[in-house]
Amino acid sequence: MNWGFARDNLAVLKTPAYELLAREAAQSSNRDQQAVDVASLIDGLDDVTARTEIAKILAQEVAAIFRMPVEEVQLNRSLSDIGMxxxxxxxxxxxxxxxxxxxxxxxxxxxxxxxEDIAGSVVQRIRKGADKGLSFTEETLIHQHVGGDDDVEGMKSKLSDLRQAV
Incomplete structure (x- = not known):
């Protein structure tokens, strides 16, 4: 459909409601087109800084979904708790x-x-590749239900070993 022609010839497309929809659609389209090379973005950064950079990008997406300022998105709060x-x-x-x-x-x-959890998982997957072959969900569950970092790595190794044995 030629939206320019339709806008010029259909009265309803000249209303303020349509202008708002058209503006939001254009912003959404621009946001979607700006792909990020994550590996290049975090190359040379320590894990904490890399996770922060990825979290900022995800926060922008969450802010757009909720139609709120990105500054109000809390990176350490559960997505379900904020109403997702x-x-x-x-x-x-x-x-x-x-x-x-x-x-x-x-x-x-x-x-x-x-x-932050999602960003951390993204950083790990990019840096370690598919070494352990765990899905994001498996990694998330391990982090939520296992104690310290050493325990988490041990559990990942056990799960990977079990997979290879089967």
């Missing part, structure tokens, strides 16, 4: 796939995961 439902989760998942070329499982959004 399954439809919004699908939007975040889609935006992350388009912008960061990563996949966020829907379960990870619904089970108390924070933006």
């Amino acid at each position: 439902d399954s439809l919004m989760g699908m939007e975040l998942r889609s935006a992350a796939q388009q912008k960061l070329d990563i996949e966020i499982p829907m379960g990870a959004i619904a089970d108390g995961t924070t933006i």
Whole structure:
């Protein structure tokens, strides 16, 4: 459809409501087109700084979904606690796939995961590749249910070993 022609010839498309929709669609389209090379972005950064950079990008997407200023998005608060439902989760998942070329499982959004958790997992997957072969959901569950970092790494190794044995 030629939207320019339609806008010029249909009175309804000249209303303030349509102007708002058109502006939001243009902003959304611009946001979606700005893909980020995550590996290049975090190359040379320590893990904490890399996680912060990825979290900022994810926070921008969450802010756009909630139509709120990015400054109000709390990186350490559960996505479900801030009101993210399954439809919004699908939007975040889609935006992350388009912008960061990563996949966020829907379960990870619904089970108390924070933006920082997702960002940490992204950094680990990029830096370590698929060494352990664990999905994001598995990594998230291990981090939520296992104690310190040494215990987490031990559990990841055990799970990977079990997979290889089967």
